């Protein structure tokens with residue numbers, strides 16, 4: 001049985017990832033900040049006993065450390081860093097604040113790599129050896145035609161830069177890294193006007209991961225297979 005460990009499993013894209021992998025008989029370690037409030041995830045875990053729910057706030061390194069200690073003997077085939085934050089919406093350049101910017105950078109750009117650091121051994125011990133990072137096309141500098149969104153854009157651009165290094169550095173251990181744009185998806189973050197639903201996005205992402213190899217590791221790619229310019 002293959003194992004996926006995922007952050008941000010309470011709702012949106014994370015919840016759908018849990019659902020689609022568990023339904024294909026994967027063991028899923030589903031991390032969320034407040035399990036007591038993650039009703040949809042709890043219902044899914046009742047349906048699929050291969051789902052274990054774990055409390056982790058990715059901003060608390062001690063939470064990650066405790067989880068890594070609990071699962072230190074567990075090979076992790078797919079480590080999926082999905083949790084993310086947008087930060088304040090509808091702000092202009094005059095409104096940016098240090099506190100809000102640093103918080104989003106912590107969630108989107110720093111915490112995923114601290115998490116990976118603690119679970120790298122378990123990934124290397126696994127059969128598939130895959131790491132996926134949920135990025136965004138908004139982190140593409142080449143694709144930025146509309147400006148704004150300073151905080152979110154820069155946080156995903158930083159994620160991309162670090163993920164590319166990780167792909168290069170881990171290729172020698174046969175670890176493959178996918179940097180993924182999920183599409184504009186109807187979730188709490190994407191909003192109701194988004195173009196696709198979570199099922200469509202995750203179906204595409206699963207297919208990408210089935211084709212992830214040392215030949216395409218470190219690519220910045222959309223759920224439908226399109227390469228995104230950096």
Ligand SMILES: NC(=O)c1ccc[n+]([C@@H]2O[C@H](COP(=O)([O-])OP(=O)(O)OC[C@H]3O[C@@H](n4cnc5c(N)ncnc54)[C@H](OP(=O)(O)O)[C@@H]3O)[C@@H](O)[C@H]2O)c1
Pocket residue numbers: 007008009010011012013014032033034056057058059082083084085107134135136137181182183184185186187188189190191194
């Ligand atoms: N939806 C889109 O159109 C879109 C487009 C491009 C990229 N993305 C990316 O896709 C990923 C998932 O987003 P989504 O659309 O599913 O949004 P969402 O519904 O807002 O879900 C965000 C998830 O991240 C979790 N999270 C936030 N801060 C966290 C923290 N400090 N510790 C642990 N978990 C935390 C949330 O947990 P709580 O329930 O505890 O708040 C929630 O599970 C994000 O990385 C996002 O940037 C989304």
